[in-house]
Amino acid sequence: MSENMCTLEMKDISIEFPGVKALNNVNFTMRSGEIRAVVGANGAGKSTLMKVLAGANETYTGDIFIDSQHYELRTPRAAKDLGIELVYQEVDTALFPYLTVGENIMFNSIVTGMKGRAMIRWRKINKSARDILRQLNMDIDVTRKMSSLTLAQKQMVLIARAVREQCRFLILDEPTAPLSLGEVAELFRIVKELASKKNVGIIFISHRLPELFQICQSLTVMKDGQVVANRTVDSSLTVQDIVNLMLGRSFEENFPKIPAPIGDVVIEAEHLMDGEGKVRDVSFSIRSGEIVGVCGLVGAGKTELCKLLFGANRMGAGTVRYKGKPISVHSPTSAVRQKIALVPEERRKEGVLVSEPVYFNLSAACLGKFANRFSFIVRSLEIANAKKLVGDLGIKTPSVYQRVKYLSGGNQQKVAVGKWLTSDSDIYMLDEPTKGVDVGAKRDIFQLIQSLAKQGKAVLYASSEINEILAITDRLYVMYNGEFVTELETHKTTEEEILYYATGGRK
Amino acid sequence: MARTTKNSAARGAVTGFLTKWASIIALIAIFGFFALKMPQLFLTSSNMITILRSISVTTIIAIGLTVTLAVGGFDLSSGSMATMSGALVISFFVWYQMNMWLAIPLAITATMALTLITMFLIVKCKIPDLLATLAMMFMLDGLSLTYSGGGAVSEGMPRFDGTPTIGKIPRMFKDMGQAPAIIIIMIVIVIIIHIFLTYTKYGRYIYAVGGNKEAARLSGIPVNRYRIFAGMLSAVFIGLGGVLVASRNMSAQIQGAAGYAMPAISAVFIGRSVAGADKPNAFGTFIGASLVGILENGLIMMSVPYYSLNAVKGVVLAIALASTYYSSKSEG
Numbered sequence: 088m089s090e091n092m093c094t095l096e097m098k099d100i101s102i103e104f105p106g107v108k109a110l111n112n113v114n115f116t117m118r119s120g121e122i123r124a125v126v127g128a129n130g131a132g133k134s135t136l137m138k139v140l141a142g143a144n145e146t147y148t149g150d151i152f153i154d155s156q157h158y159e160l161r162t163p164r165a166a167k168d169l170g171i172e173l174v175y176q177e178v179d180t181a182l183f184p185y186l187t188v189g190e191n192i193m194f195n196s197i198v199t200g201m202k203g204r205a206m207i208r209w210r211k212i213n214k215s216a217r218d219i220l221r222q223l224n225m226d227i228d229v230t231r232k233m234s235s236l237t238l239a240q241k242q243m244v245l246i247a248r249a250v251r252e253q254c255r256f257l258i259l260d261e262p263t264a265p266l267s268l269g270e271v272a273e274l275f276r277i278v279k280e281l282a283s284k285k286n287v288g289i290i291f292i293s294h295r296l297p298e299l300f301q302i303c304q305s306l307t308v309m310k311d312g313q314v315v316a317n318r319t320v321d322s323s324l325t326v327q328d329i330v331n332l333m334l335g336r337s338f339e340e341n342f343p344k345i346p347a348p349i350g351d352v353v354i355e356a357e358h359l360m361d362g363e364g365k366v367r368d369v370s371f372s373i374r375s376g377e378i379v380g381v382c383g384l385v386g387a388g389k390t391e392l393c394k395l396l397f398g399a400n401r402m403g404a405g406t407v408r409y410k411g412k413p414i415s416v417h418s419p420t421s422a423v424r425q426k427i428a429l430v431p432e433e434r435r436k437e438g439v440l441v442s443e444p445v446y447f448n449l450s451a452a453c454l455g456k457f458a459n460r461f462s463f464i465v466r467s468l469e470i471a472n473a474k475k476l477v478g479d480l481g482i483k484t485p486s487v488y489q490r491v492k493y494l495s496g497g498n499q500q501k502v503a504v505g506k507w508l509t510s511d512s513d514i515y516m517l518d519e520p521t522k523g524v525d526v527g528a529k530r531d532i533f534q535l536i537q538s539l540a541k542q543g544k545a546v547l548y549a550s551s552e553i554n555e556i557l558a559i560t561d562r563l564y565v566m567y568n569g570e571f572v573t574e575l576e577t578h579k580t581t582e583e584e585i586l587y588y589a590t591g592g593r594k
Numbered sequence: 595m596a597r598t599t600k601n602s603a604a605r606g607a608v609t610g611f612l613t614k615w616a617s618i619i620a621l622i623a624i625f626g627f628f629a630l631k632m633p634q635l636f637l638t639s640s641n642m643i644t645i646l647r648s649i650s651v652t653t654i655i656a657i658g659l660t661v662t663l664a665v666g667g668f669d670l671s672s673g674s675m676a677t678m679s680g681a682l683v684i685s686f687f688v689w690y691q692m693n694m695w696l697a698i699p700l701a702i703t704a705t706m707a708l709t710l711i712t713m714f715l716i717v718k719c720k721i722p723d724l725l726a727t728l729a730m731m732f733m734l735d736g737l738s739l740t741y742s743g744g745g746a747v748s749e750g751m752p753r754f755d756g757t758p759t760i761g762k763i764p765r766m767f768k769d770m771g772q773a774p775a776i777i778i779i780m781i782v783i784v785i786i787i788h789i790f791l792t793y794t795k796y797g798r799y800i801y802a803v804g805g806n807k808e809a810a811r812l813s814g815i816p817v818n819r820y821r822i823f824a825g826m827l828s829a830v831f832i833g834l835g836g837v838l839v840a841s842r843n844m845s846a847q848i849q850g851a852a853g854y855a856m857p858a859i860s861a862v863f864i865g866r867s868v869a870g871a872d873k874p875n876a877f878g879t880f881i882g883a884s885l886v887g888i889l890e891n892g893l894i895m896m897s898v899p900y901y902s903l904n905a906v907k908g909v910v911l912a913i914a915l916a917s918t919y920y921s922s923k924s925e926g
């Protein structure tokens with residue numbers, strides 16, 4: 088296979104959107120069989136560059152060569168014909184939820200490979216799909232409906248689809264952001280195999296810098312629409328170096344914990360259950376000023392727990408007390424009224440209104456604050472608040488009037504977090520709030536969370552990122568398979584201990 | 595090569611501009627066309643008034659639909675709903691000798707009550723809007739005919755069972771559907787709903803629900819309550835639309851307002867993109883309704899036979915809609 092060695096070269100690529108120069112004379116080189124990381128702060132232009140390569144940004148200027156031959160990549164078809172496949176940051180946008188796994192994998196051959204036949208040969212399609220999955224050692228039933236898969240499985244399906252297409256270059260845009268550790272390992276195994284056995288060139292985008300060392304041979308750093316460095320990944324390179332290049336300033340990796348005075352118990356839950364067995368007999372309490380972590384692998388039930396407390400999922404059994412008094416939270420509306428806030432996990436589906444502007448989103452959760460007594464919105468207050476949050480969180484946008492769909496992934500996430508920060512709640516629940524945000528922004532978000540604690544709020548921080556839990560919480564619960572298996576003091580525990588319980592270990 | 599890409603970028607900007615202003619450009623173009631073709635006939639102040647009067651009902655019903663579409667719904671039954679409201683108001687006058695200040699609010703309240711059934715089907719039974727309102731359309735058509743006894747209702751006409759009627763339709767009721775009043779009503783409604791949707795908390799919530807129901811729900815917005823509220827608000831204007839149709843006819847005709855449903859929906863969709871709003875909005879709806887109205891007026895003046903009118907209108911509407919929806923590729 089290695090005879091078809093080829094190089095990919097992008098020269099002086101620029102692209103401009105209203106108000107933003109997203110790419111500014113970018114040069115990027117890559118060869119097949121290589122695994123190259125592309126890193127950079129939110130809004131640096133990573134996804135935009137990759138979309139150019141995948142033919143999804145037809146208005147670029149500049150030249151693209153494969154083996155010194157010039158190509159115009161103005162349509163996704165043109166890129167696919169050259170064997171360039173992009174797995175998007177938002178996997179759902181590329182899948183057909185009502186079709187089966189097999190159909191999704193074989194979609195292109197169903198569309199283009201029919202050669203005048205009108206009937207789909209199900210058995211053949213399913214067989215080929217199964218073969219591909221087997222080759223990649225993926226264990227997914229091809230007859231399942233796409234919509235029933237987990238995020239990780241959806242991603243696998245996209246990779247399988249990409250691989251089917253005589254792929255020469257595979258671009259993975261933040262594939263690991265929603266994955267658990269085990270799933271990441273599985274993904275890495277597949278990616279490495281593709282690179283070594285099938286000689287596919289892999290471009291790998293991620294904000295989890297330490298993992299790059301496990302998988303990448305080389306690294307491109309982007310900043311403000313430009314490539315600022317190309318490095319080989321070896322033992323002389325450190326995470327710190329990468330951060331310096333990304334942010335253009337030195338940066339302390341460990342987040343300093345600001346101590347906040349701990350007060351009385353604000354929220355207390357006993358024997359919580361949902362109807363479906365995703366949350367089983369969970370009891371906990373949070374005091375004011377306290378940041379309590381809920382740590383568990385993806386799928387442990389953290390999201391379900393948060394939604395349960397927020398009234399978005401039906402409560403099966405259990406009691407919740409707010410400052411000692413039992414409360415009933417039967418809908419998100421009643422949760423908000425009882426001063427509970429939730430930053431949900433899936434930003435595009437649940438967190439932001441993508442076709443509305445930034446300011447609209449930032450005030451959506453607490454519009455009452457910006458309305459006068461006749462319910463008219465006071466525009467100046469609303470805009471001032473939006474501007475403040477954009478500054479505090481470093482949301483990269485040409486203005487607060489920009490529609491959220493035009494922001495980069497990480498900046499959309501910041502909007503989803505930001506909209507709750509003005510809500511004057513007493514209890515904040517954050518479900519994977521740093522998914523897809525860069526290290527600098529993570530620090531900003533951490534600071535804001537800590538300042539909430541300092542104001543005496545109770546914070547529940549749900550995450551599968553153990554190092555984040557260790558950095559920011561006072562106390563934590565480890566969740567496994569819907570249950571809280573243990574409670575730990577953050578400063579007395581270690582990553583290993585948490586991982587032991589999170590993977591099903593028992594006391 | 596660099597040049598071709600510049601061109602395509604420039605083309606992107608041009609299409610962007612066209613999409614934003616397509617409806618208004620189309621409006622001006624159609625207006626200009628008729629004005630040049632028939633300056634003495636078309637471009638007279640009396641004809642301008644005629645146009646405004648003729649678009650009033652469409653606009654008012656379309657304003658109702660604007661609210662429905664803004665919250666993410668859809669409504670096929672507006673024509674039948676308006677017909678029902680018209681039948682009620684005339685029957686109140688003729689059969690029950692009610693006065694105007696009772697009859698009109700009562701007819702509108704009845705429309706709201708009927709819309710509550712629609713909202714029940716949509717929100718509680720979770721039937722998709724399109725299907726629920728299709729079902730309602732049939733139900734209402736049957737219901738209004740049953741109510742009126744299978745025919746029209748007008749002054750002096752005996753009831754279905756032969757009972758003579760003595761009620762009179764008030765003079766003032768007639769004036770309501772005539773030139774200054776009906777135009778003023780329309781303009782006031784457009785302005786109020788524009789302010790409501792753009793500047794108030796409730797309008798904002800309606801757009802949030804229409805934008806992404808799940809995100810709105812998880813923002814603590816009571817989604818179903820706003821959907822029902824939007825339906826009720828919409829019913830007020832559709833009911834009023836029916837009342838005005840009745841006032842113009844001074845009677846309740848079979849399917850009297852049915853013809854307004856499609857132009858009203860078109861008006862909302864044509865207006866969606868006006869000034870880059872990209873969502874149903876009151877001002878845009880007014881522009882959309884004007885476009886439809888001017889077109890009809892001009893075509894009649896050019897003595898296009900009435901039986902071909904719809905064909906021409908359909909084609910022009912399709913073009914107007916195409917220019918609004920034809921946007922950059924990347925939007926998919």
Ligand SMILES: Nc1ncnc2c1ncn2[C@@H]1O[C@H](COP(=O)(O)OP(=O)(O)OP(=O)(O)O)[C@@H](O)[C@H]1O
Binds near residue numbers: 107133484
């Ligand atoms: N279609 C668009 N219209 C307007 N601006 C855009 C568009 N697409 C991207 N941008 C802007 O271009 C810049 C680069 O965005 P891009 O998505 O490439 O960032 P990124 O490096 O992938 O960031 P992240 O890590 O947050 O995913 C951002 O400022 C973004 O707001």
Ligand SMILES: [Mg+2]
Binds near residue numbers: 133134135495496497
């Ligand atoms: Mg991105």
